[in-house]
Amino acid sequence: xxxxxxxxxxxxxxxxxxxxxxxxxxxxxxxxxxxxxxxxxxxxxxxxxxxxxxxxxxxxxxxxxxxxxxxxxxxxxxxxxxxxxxxxxxxxxxxxxxxxxxxxxxxxxxxxxxxxxxxxxxxxxxxxxxxxxxxxxxxxxxxxxxxxxxxxxxxxxxxxxxxxxxxxxxxxxxxxxxxxxxxxxxxxxxxxxxxxxxxxxxxxxxxxxxxxxxxxxxxxxxxxxxxxxxxxxxxxxxxxxxxxxxxxxxxxxxxxxxxxxxxxxxxxxxxxxxxxxxxxxxxxxxxxxxxxxxxxxxxxxxxxxxxxxxxxxxxxxxxxxxxxxxxxxxxxxxxxxxxxxxxxxxxxxxxxxxxxxxxxxxxxxxxxxxxxxxxxxxxxxxxxxxxxxxxxxxxxxxxxxxxxxxxxxxxxxxxxxxxxxxxxxxxxxxxxxxxxxxxxxxxxxxxxxxxxxxxxxxxxxxxxxxxxxxxxxxxxxxxxxxxxxxxxxxxxxxxxxxxxxxxxxxxxxxxxxxxxxxxxxxxxxxxxxxxxxxxxxxxxxxxxxxxxxxxxxxxxxxxxxxxxxxxxxxxxxxxxxxxxxxxxxxxxxxxx
Numbered sequence: 001x002x003x004x005x006x007x008x009x010x011x012x013x014x015x016x017x018x019x020x021x022x023x024x025x026x027x028x029x030x031x032x033x034x035x036x037x038x039x040x041x042x043x044x045x046x047x048x049x050x051x052x053x054x055x056x057x058x059x060x061x062x063x064x065x066x067x068x069x070x071x072x073x074x075x076x077x078x079x080x081x082x083x084x085x086x087x088x089x090x091x092x093x094x095x096x097x098x099x100x101x102x103x104x105x106x107x108x109x110x111x112x113x114x115x116x117x118x119x120x121x122x123x124x125x126x127x128x129x130x131x132x133x134x135x136x137x138x139x140x141x142x143x144x145x146x147x148x149x150x151x152x153x154x155x156x157x158x159x160x161x162x163x164x165x166x167x168x169x170x171x172x173x174x175x176x177x178x179x180x181x182x183x184x185x186x187x188x189x190x191x192x193x194x195x196x197x198x199x200x201x202x203x204x205x206x207x208x209x210x211x212x213x214x215x216x217x218x219x220x221x222x223x224x225x226x227x228x229x230x231x232x233x234x235x236x237x238x239x240x241x242x243x244x245x246x247x248x249x250x251x252x253x254x255x256x257x258x259x260x261x262x263x264x265x266x267x268x269x270x271x272x273x274x275x276x277x278x279x280x281x282x283x284x285x286x287x288x289x290x291x292x293x294x295x296x297x298x299x300x301x302x303x304x305x306x307x308x309x310x311x312x313x314x315x316x317x318x319x320x321x322x323x324x325x326x327x328x329x330x331x332x333x334x335x336x337x338x339x340x341x342x343x344x345x346x347x348x349x350x351x352x353x354x355x356x357x358x359x360x361x362x363x364x365x366x367x368x369x370x371x372x373x374x375x376x377x378x379x380x381x382x383x384x385x386x387x388x389x390x391x392x393x394x395x396x397x398x399x400x401x402x403x404x405x406x407x408x409x410x411x412x413x414x415x416x417x418x419x420x421x422x423x424x425x426x427x428x429x430x431x432x433x434x435x436x437x438x439x440x441x442x443x444x445x446x447x448x449x450x451x452x453x454x455x456x457x458x459x460x461x462x463x464x465x466x467x468x469x470x471x472x473x474x475x476x477x478x479x480x481x482x483x484x485x486x487x488x489x490x491x492x493x494x495x496x497x498x499x500x501x502x503x504x505x506x507x508x509x510x511x512x513x514x515x516x517x518x519x520x521x522x523x524x525x526x527x528x529x530x531x532x533x534x535x536x537x538x539x540x541x542x543x544x545x546x547x548x549x550x551x552x553x554x555x556x557x558x559x560x561x562x563x564x565x566x567x568x569x570x571x572x573x574x575x576x577x578x579x580x581x582x583x584x585x586x587x588x589x590x591x592x
Contacts, residue, residue, distance in 0.1 A: 016048025034198030038064030140178020217360020300339030326576030425471030506581030
């Protein structure tokens with residue numbers, strides 16, 4: 001029985017072997033065929049030589065989260081071939097380099113040796129080049145067996161090697177060599193998987209990783225200053241922003257209208273952001289968990305001195321150095337309360353590439369509206385892997401918040417930097433350089449009164465902290481609303497945030513197949529709105545699905561809504577791999 005547009009391919013190679021281009025071509029060709037597809041790269045934290053895996057999932061139902069066991073395996077790494085064979089689903093197809101020796105046999109799968117050296121020899125004289133081109137041979141073999149449209153495949157190759165005609169030509173030859181081999185030697189394989197064109201299915205959509213989407217969003221959102229210290233997996237976000245800004249943020253005289261500084265460390269990076277934010281720039285830094293730890297002191301300054309600023313945290317596995325190239329949602333608690341003393345930070349939780357784009361501006365709007373630090377928590381899976389997204393819009397007008405100009409000051413005749421005029425906890429501010437005698441003030445991270453004057457007066461200090469807490473209540477009304485989906489008759493709720501969202505619809509479908517209807521709530525931001533409490537209260541039991549060991553979102557929910565603590569239960573995934581819908585559905589069924 002044929003399985004059209006519904007399969008999982010996993011490729012095992014070694015880091016630095018050039019396989020990424022081949023895998024990207026396959027993903028893009030499937031996407032251009034109108035198929036719902038996702039690509040996930042599992043790579044080591046060294047430069048080259050260690051095992052790496054790339055998983056491609058195509059799904060008729062649109063499920064693109066990780067599936068534990070592939071249908072098709074392309075084994076190119078002799079070091080891992082035994083475990084790769086064990087990972088394959090029964091009745092799957094195991095393609096491997098015919099030079100591998102002493103390979104175990106699985107009678108429940110189809111074993112297919114491929115003579116890569118023999119196939120690639122006529123394509124290139126260089127032995128080194130042949131090793132790279134072997135990856136393109138498996139692209140050819142798989143595309144022939146899947147019946148991938150040749151024109152679409154060629155278009156995907158042109159996209160990958162754009163502007164490099166000589167590189168494109170030799171890679172295309174390797175792909176054709178693979179296709180020819182499959183035609184001549186594998187036609188009797190009874191390969192059931194097909195990639196069939198679905199006309200128009202992906203019209204108006206793009207294939208993009210979250211870091212690139214965030215970089216575009218930051219550009220549209222008016223970001224004019226970035227300081228950073230490179231760290232996996234956030235580095236590509238800033239690199240993409242610089243690329244884009246170098247093209248689109250140049251004035252008529254050819255000068256940059258933005259600034260990027262590679263700082264000496266993470267504390268210096270966030271400190272520069274605070275300086276730029278104080279000056280009125282839309283300023284941000286990108287980092288990951290270890291960098292968040294080092295930014296704690298300056299985060300407290302941003303909160304207490306009320307300086308608009310943004311940290312974009314692409315989470316990875318901790319604690320300590322942890323697993324730098326694995327994914328996790330382990331920075332939630334540390335980010336939410338980043339600093340010593342009483343501090344809580346607005347935290348945005350994008351769950352898709354579209355939201356990475358949207359939150360590029362939303363983060364700045366909230367930072368300036370609330371005059372505070374805003375953290376955006378993406379993660380490695382969302383940030384560095386391919387996701388399908390709707391084409392991005394043109395953005396919206398900026399919310400600069402309560403900024404007083406010289407004309408405003410002339411009208412009011414008064415200005416106190418830290419005074420609550422409107423009863424919402426948010427004071428007014430001026431920007432340096434405002435030409436008016438009332439505009440100047442001291443920005444203090446120490447005890448201060450409404451005018452910004454230093455004081456250690458206890459009632460004044462308490463009053464200021466109470467005002468900041470009132471601002472937090474105001475913030476609740478400004479946060480992106482949670483996404484809620486309900487099913488008639490359901491009394492079991494699923495609650496998630498961030499990239500976990502990718503697996504939720506598959507989890508709900510699998511649970512429904514077992515007779516369990518579910519409602520769903522996805523939290524997009526902290527602080528949470530009343531909609532979240534209403535959702536929890538409306539279900540008999542709510543499973544909080546998150547990717548960390550300690551159930552950090554669950555702890556926040558139980559802390560802030562103790563009256564609902566008995567209704568929420570934890571489903572935790574913390575092995576560093578992208579979340580699997582199958583595995584989580586099984587955990588929920590076992591917990592019931």
